[in-house]
Amino acid sequence: MLYAVVAGFIFAIFFPAAVRINKQAGKIAAAVLPLGIFIYFASFYNTITEGNVIAQSYNWIPSLGINLSFYLDGLSLTFALIISLVGFAVFLYTASYMEGNKYITRFYIYITLFMASMLGLVLSDNIITMFVFWELTSISSYFLIGFNHDKERSRIYALQALLITGGGGLALLAGLIIIANISGGWSISSLADLNELITGHKHYPIAAILVLIGAFTKSAQFPFHFWLPNAMEAPTPVSAYLHSATMVKAGIYLMARMNPSLGGTDLWQHTILIVGAVTMLFTAMLSLKQTDLKKLLAYSTLGVLGTLTMLLGIGSDLAIKAFMIYLIAHSLYKGTLFLIAGIIDHETGTRDITKLGGLRKLMPITMVIAVLASLSKMGIIPLIGFVGKETVYASALEFEPFGTLLIILAIAANVFIVYITIAVGFKPFFGKLKPTPKEPHESPFKMWFGPMILALLGVVLGMFSSVVINSLINFTEIGVINKKLNIPVKLWHGFNLELALSVLTVLLGVLLYFKRDNIVNTLNKISFTKYVKPSYYYEFLLSSTLSFAKFQTKFLQNGNLSNYAAMIIVATIFLGGLALVSFGGAPNIDLTFAPTFAEVIIGIILILAAISAVRAKSRLTAIVSVGVVGYSVALIFIMYSAPDLAMTQFAIETLTVILFVLVIYRLPKYLPFSSMTRRIRDFILAGLGGLLMSLIVLFIIAEPMTSELKKYFGENSLTIGKGRNIVNVILVDFRALDTMGEIAVLAIAAIGVYALLKLKSNGSEK
Amino acid sequence: MKSSLILATTVKYIIPLLLIFSFFLLLRGHNEPGGGFAGGLVAAAAYALYAIANGVEEAEKFLSIEPLKLFSFGLLTALISALLPLLAGKPFMTGVWLDNKIPVIGKLGTPIIFDVGVYLLVLGVSTKIIFSLAQEEE
Numbered sequence: 001m002l003y004a005v006v007a008g009f010i011f012a013i014f015f016p017a018a019v020r021i022n023k024q025a026g027k028i029a030a031a032v033l034p035l036g037i038f039i040y041f042a043s044f045y046n047t048i049t050e051g052n053v054i055a056q057s058y059n060w061i062p063s064l065g066i067n068l069s070f071y072l073d074g075l076s077l078t079f080a081l082i083i084s085l086v087g088f089a090v091f092l093y094t095a096s097y098m099e100g101n102k103y104i105t106r107f108y109i110y111i112t113l114f115m116a117s118m119l120g121l122v123l124s125d126n127i128i129t130m131f132v133f134w135e136l137t138s139i140s141s142y143f144l145i146g147f148n149h150d151k152e153r154s155r156i157y158a159l160q161a162l163l164i165t166g167g168g169g170l171a172l173l174a175g176l177i178i179i180a181n182i183s184g185g186w187s188i189s190s191l192a193d194l195n196e197l198i199t200g201h202k203h204y205p206i207a208a209i210l211v212l213i214g215a216f217t218k219s220a221q222f223p224f225h226f227w228l229p230n231a232m233e234a235p236t237p238v239s240a241y242l243h244s245a246t247m248v249k250a251g252i253y254l255m256a257r258m259n260p261s262l263g264g265t266d267l268w269q270h271t272i273l274i275v276g277a278v279t280m281l282f283t284a285m286l287s288l289k290q291t292d293l294k295k296l297l298a299y300s301t302l303g304v305l306g307t308l309t310m311l312l313g314i315g316s317d318l319a320i321k322a323f324m325i326y327l328i329a330h331s332l333y334k335g336t337l338f339l340i341a342g343i344i345d346h347e348t349g350t351r352d353i354t355k356l357g358g359l360r361k362l363m364p365i366t367m368v369i370a371v372l373a374s375l376s377k378m379g380i381i382p383l384i385g386f387v388g389k390e391t392v393y394a395s396a397l398e399f400e401p402f403g404t405l406l407i408i409l410a411i412a413a414n415v416f417i418v419y420i421t422i423a424v425g426f427k428p429f430f431g432k433l434k435p436t437p438k439e440p441h442e443s444p445f446k447m448w449f450g451p452m453i454l455a456l457l458g459v460v461l462g463m464f465s466s467v468v469i470n471s472l473i474n475f476t477e478i479g480v481i482n483k484k485l486n487i488p489v490k491l492w493h494g495f496n497l498e499l500a501l502s503v504l505t506v507l508l509g510v511l512l513y514f515k516r517d518n519i520v521n522t523l524n525k526i527s528f529t530k531y532v533k534p535s536y537y538y539e540f541l542l543s544s545t546l547s548f549a550k551f552q553t554k555f556l557q558n559g560n561l562s563n564y565a566a567m568i569i570v571a572t573i574f575l576g577g578l579a580l581v582s583f584g585g586a587p588n589i590d591l592t593f594a595p596t597f598a599e600v601i602i603g604i605i606l607i608l609a610a611i612s613a614v615r616a617k618s619r620l621t622a623i624v625s626v627g628v629v630g631y632s633v634a635l636i637f638i639m640y641s642a643p644d645l646a647m648t649q650f651a652i653e654t655l656t657v658i659l660f661v662l663v664i665y666r667l668p669k670y671l672p673f674s675s676m677t678r679r680i681r682d683f684i685l686a687g688l689g690g691l692l693m694s695l696i697v698l699f700i701i702a703e704p705m706t707s708e709l710k711k712y713f714g715e716n717s718l719t720i721g722k723g724r725n726i727v728n729v730i731l732v733d734f735r736a737l738d739t740m741g742e743i744a745v746l747a748i749a750a751i752g753v754y755a756l757l758k759l760k761s762n763g764s765e766k
Numbered sequence: 767m768k769s770s771l772i773l774a775t776t777v778k779y780i781i782p783l784l785l786i787f788s789f790f791l792l793l794r795g796h797n798e799p800g801g802g803f804a805g806g807l808v809a810a811a812a813y814a815l816y817a818i819a820n821g822v823e824e825a826e827k828f829l830s831i832e833p834l835k836l837f838s839f840g841l842l843t844a845l846i847s848a849l850l851p852l853l854a855g856k857p858f859m860t861g862v863w864l865d866n867k868i869p870v871i872g873k874l875g876t877p878i879i880f881d882v883g884v885y886l887l888v889l890g891v892s893t894k895i896i897f898s899l900a901q902e903e904e
Contacts, residue, residue, distance in 0.1 A: 647791070727801075754834070
């Protein structure tokens with residue numbers, strides 16, 4: 001399974017090269033990748049439905065318990081199949097939809113990265129590994145929403161999505177670490193048996209809430225929902241893939257996965273139930289004012305995400321069953337409808353439903369697919385959506401004691417969803433043909449093939465639900481509630497209350513569609529204050545953070561270099577002094593030492609050079625003097641047998657002098673003399689800094705050196721590290737992770753310098 | 767910057783030596799003083815010298831690869847060296863060594879590749895900063 005996950009990352013690296021060789025072949029390879037992954041996971045279908053699970057583990061950082069562990073059970077298999085199948089449809093579609101886009105290569109890289117991360121997320125069995133993949137999906141989503149980066153709205157909303165899901169990610173990390181501390185392990189699958197231990201722990205409430213914040217932000221639950229409609233700035237394949245079929249379900253997946261270990265408590269069930277129900281109704285109602293195809297779909301996605309969350313909150317056997325069916329159904333029809341919206345946009349040049357109509361004759365294939373997906377979405381027999389909605393209603397009905405309330409909420413939300421479906425799936429195709437910005441004609445094969453497969457699957461899975469997905473769903477439930485249910489999935493349950501309610505929903509939805517204008521007109525008369533909108537608080541928080549950052553930067557970094565230096569030294573003195581004081585009393589400092597002749601000479605040179613640097617009349621003299629100080633220090637390193645350090649120091653000093661010369665080249669030749677008070681201040685600071693450093697050194701050498709590390713590195717450098725140079729072996733082997741971090745920082749610093757200079761030379765900033 | 771004839775001529779002979787020396791530092795680093803960091807700095811100094819003698823544009827041509835790409839590639843090399851052990855079924859960043867020695871290079875293993883990455887990165891970062899600053903002046 002490692003290779004199935006890693007394949008996407010490797011593909012993303014080599015994709016640009018592949019496109020350079022052959023553009024078409026590259027794109028085809030891109031579509032073959034998810035198809036291959038789909039076939040690979042489909043081959044596990046029998047193994048999983050016979051009740052097995054597959055666990056594989058590769059060591060990553062075993063000393064910290066962090067491993068690349070993968071775990072395939074019904075739940076992760078269902079998700080993996082959805083991710084790869086919808087991925088295939090979307091990749092194929094993209095080849096045609098993004099045709100001629102200058103950055104199409106980049107687009108494929110981002111979306112492949114996303115697919116690989118999403119697969120990693122649902123397959124991971126290690127808490128940290130899962131979190132890493134979780135963050136990767138947020139980041140790739142950021143790139144994809146902001147793909148049209150020359151549009152300001154894209155950039156703003158990409159950042160909004162990243163800040164909200166990323167902020168939730170931080171909460172999630174904290175929650176997961178608390179859980180790992182309680183359970184004493186990092187494996188997710190082993191948490192399922194520790195429910196009592198975890199829910200009984202005194203830190204359980206905070207951990208559960210943190211995990212839920214992570215899930216709610218990712219799956220756009222109220223009050224974090226507003227980022228999702230805004231994310232529709234992304235190209236349509238992204239909306240279909242990330243923001244309806246897969247990524248927004250990551251939060252849902254997390255709640256389902258954590259349900260056996262964290263669930264069962266009032267806190268968990270009630271929070272999920274209430275948040276889910278509020279999201280479901282509230283967001284579905286917001287759809288009424290929209291006229292943009294994608295925005296409409298986004299609001300119906302929010303409604304469904306709310307429903308899924310609510311079902312987990314109900315938590316009964318039937319609700320979990322409904323959850324799984326609805327999850328699969330929604331991924332199939334919503335992905336399809338988004339792609340259809342993209343086709344309409346691509347062929348007609350508009351996404352405004354008021355300007356669309358009568359396309360049925362011009363785009364017959366698209367129409368058939370749209371109608372199939374819409375029927376599934378409306379919950380019409382015999383599609384999978386029908387099975388889904390029936391089960392949702394049944395599980396809401398049996399919920400005690402608020403069954404009646406829940407069913408009313410669910411029906412209300414579904415009425416809006418039916419309305420949206422008519423607006424998106426039927427309106428553009430029927431009625432009179434309306435003039436559109438582009439002359440519409442049928443979309444190419446590559447565009448309709450993917451959505452068609454998804455739409456047909458909706459029919460097949462609905463009609464043969466008892467055969468095809470029954471067994472998979474049976475084993476998925478084990479992942480969610482840790483027991484096997486024996487409620488068969490079937491299409492026809494007979495004439496019962498749920499069926500009647502379904503019919504009622506559709507009728508009300510149709511009614512709503514025809515009465516929409518009246519309602520919107522009435523709604524427009526009521527003005528809501530901005531304080532009821534959650535996005536208002538987001539914007540308030542963001543702008544106040546930015547203005548605080550501006551204030552703080554002006555205060556701490558006012559552009560005067562000597563002030564910067566002073567700040568750094570003051571902070572060092574304060575923190576270092578604090579450390580020394582808390583060290584508790586001075587150790588026996590031995591001040592007797594007998595310097596050699598060479599040491600005395602170097603010491604004198606050092607002191608003289610330092611004085612010369614301070615007293616220098618020109619900048620160049622000052623720099624050269626500082627250089628002399630550096631070289632003298634390097635000489636001391638040599639004498640104390642640290643040739644590596646000395647060599648690096650020599651090279652650094654040389655480059656520093658060159659850099660300084662380059663910088664001062666343009667500055668006035670003579671130093672402006674600073675005022676007396678300033679000089680006194682600097683003198684005191686420098687003196688204190690020097691004193692502190694000397695004290696620290698004296699304290700350190702007064703301690704007996706009984707370091708285990710020195711012995712360890714000395715003994716193992718040659719045997720394990722295969723090198724005689726201990727310093728270098730530490731750098732590139734024993735402590736290579738630290739080095740990795742450092743070189744990454746160096747690279748970032750270089751980009752920073754480059755960006756600053758470039759910005760300046762463009763004249764966009766003074 | 768005006769170039770001096772003496773400097774330009776000297777640089778012609780010194781640069782190959784400096785580059786060879788930097789490479790030498792990189793390779794011997796595992797057993798003797800040296801290593802990717804010091805080696806990269808020496809190489810960067812060589813290009814800085816070239817820039818002083820012949821101007822930044824000439825130096826950029828001489829380097830023949832955009833420093834930005836150079837250090838990105840260095841970081842990627844280091845990352846790949848860390849990922850290679852995974853293929854051998856060992857934890858991330860474990861040192862994996864080939865059994866046979868290769869002439870000149872000596873023993874070959876992932877830490878050496880890591881060091882090469884560090885070398886490239888340090889060279890790229892330093893030349894990027896120096897070239898950008900120097901260009902500012904011209």
